[in-house]
Amino acid sequence: MARLVLAVVEEADVNGREIVGTGVAMLGLEGDDVICGRCGREMMSQMPIRTMPSGLLYRCEVCGALNEVPPEEQP
Structure with a gap:
């Protein structure tokens, strides 16, 4: 288990992606602790x-920020 800080995405860059x-x-059963990239x-x-x-x-x-898994952390 690791701490993963997400990357903030601006509203203008959503491009129809699911939020x-x-x-x-x-709360999951095993994995990472996921942190908002803004607050x-x-x-x-x-x-x-x-x-x-x-x-x-x-x-x-x-804080209302939209976050995504940073590209370098994606499979």
């Missing part, structure tokens, strides 16, 4: 985000 709201927090909040705990479909955007419920 997932993480709610207060998402530093832990958005997901123990989530296998590196194996989830690429291209998804994750909205931070605290």
